Amino acid sequence: MIDGSGVRVILTPYDAGHRGIRMGSGPEHLLDNRLEEELRSNGREVKTVMVRPDGIPPFEVAVAFELDRLVSEEVRQAAEVGEFPLVLSGNCNTAVGTISGAGAEGLGVVWFDAHADFETPETTTTGFTDNMGLAITVGHCWNAMAASVPGFQPMPEANVLLVGTRDASQAERARLEGSEITVVGGALVRRKGLSETLGFALDTLRARVERIYVHLDLDVLDPGAVGPANEFAVPGGLVREDLEQAITMIRERFDVAAAGIASYDPTFDDEGEVLRAGLVGAKTLTAPCSPSR
Ligand SMILES: [Mn+2]
Numbered sequence: 001m002i003d004g005s006g007v008r009v010i011l012t013p014y015d016a017g018h019r020g021i022r023m024g025s026g027p028e029h030l031l032d033n034r035l036e037e038e039l040r041s042n043g044r045e046v047k048t049v050m051v052r053p054d055g056i057p058p059f060e061v062a063v064a065f066e067l068d069r070l071v072s073e074e075v076r077q078a079a080e081v082g083e084f085p086l087v088l089s090g091n092c093n094t095a096v097g098t099i100s101g102a103g104a105e106g107l108g109v110v111w112f113d114a115h116a117d118f119e120t121p122e123t124t125t126t127g128f129t130d131n132m133g134l135a136i137t138v139g140h141c142w143n144a145m146a147a148s149v150p151g152f153q154p155m156p157e158a159n160v161l162l163v164g165t166r167d168a169s170q171a172e173r174a175r176l177e178g179s180e181i182t183v184v185g186g187a188l189v190r191r192k193g194l195s196e197t198l199g200f201a202l203d204t205l206r207a208r209v210e211r212i213y214v215h216l217d218l219d220v221l222d223p224g225a226v227g228p229a230n231e232f233a234v235p236g237g238l239v240r241e242d243l244e245q246a247i248t249m250i251r252e253r254f255d256v257a258a259a260g261i262a263s264y265d266p267t268f269d270d271e272g273e274v275l276r277a278g279l280v281g282a283k284t285l286t287a288p289c290s291p292s293r
Contacts, residue, residue: 006045007286008078008085009036012071012097013050015090016128017063023130023230024090026218026264030278031088038279039086042287047083049074061145064129068097068149075101075258076151084286085258092117092262093133095215100151102258108159108209109137110202110250112243113217113263114186114234116168116176123171130263134162138181157181159209161201163246164189164220167234186220186236194245202253211257212250214285216243218264218278227273230265240277247284259285 011031015024036046051070053063067089075085075098087098092113099109111117117134120141124131129142136142139154146152157180166186168176176183182204184197218229222237238246250256261278269275 027088071097072101
């Protein structure tokens with residue numbers, strides 16, 4: 001519930017189990033570029049914490065789930081004291097921790113991403129667990145690892161909207177089609193606009209949930225019109241104004257229980273426009289009063 005109290009920024013600066021490299025450098029880049037000041041300009045107190053896994057040697061998958069456990073605890077504690085949890089992570093699979101900490105009751109997910117993040121260990125050809133974040137969230141894989149995350153429960157597929165997606169493997173597409181996840185794809189948004197597409201999907205979701213975890217993989221942004229968020233950027237996608245509008249549409253309809261910003265590799269963001277969009281996204285997510293609630 002956003003009530004104007006503090007924001008807890010939870011830094012998780014890891015990519016594939018490694019600290020501070022590639023997309024793992026995004027969280028601190030946001031912080032070094034006035035993220036806290038932007039959030040404070042909303043009139044909110046801001047406190048930043050960093051999660052620190054131990055685990056030497058760092059096994060990729062083990063570190064990913066250790067981060068989820070630590071993030072889940074931080075998110076739960078933040079929520080308990082009325083702070084809004086904003087998780088900045090290198091990889092999208094950190095969402096598993098955030099969602100677990102936010103608690104399953106009445107919770108849905110709006111997942112902004114150029115990619116589907118719906119691979120499993122059986123379908124991936126890269127071996128990158130970052131591509132499995134949504135599949136883990138809905139209980140399609142890594143179930144024993146996910147069970148070790150405090151508060152984890154597989155999210156019902158029907159509670160999930162995947163937005164702005166325009167790159168999915170054949171296996172991901174097939175499993176998405178066989179699932180109850182609603183996909184508001186990038187091309188559809190471009191063709192029909194957000195109100196007709198996301199608005200309709202959100203209205204439908206309202207029958208099922210009252211609270212939302214907003215997942216923002218910055219590569220949902222159009223690399224041509226905004227800039228590439230990382231090495232995996234694909235053409236199409238949202239512009240900054242779309243992102244602001246989409247978040248506002250979510251907040252008009254739901255309580256945002258927690259949010260995550262992920263997959264930002266600043267070395268690809270020559271113009272700093274992805275940074276700017278990320279800051280605007282964070283500010284829109286945490287503005288004290290939602291427009292009409
Ligand atoms: Mn992603």
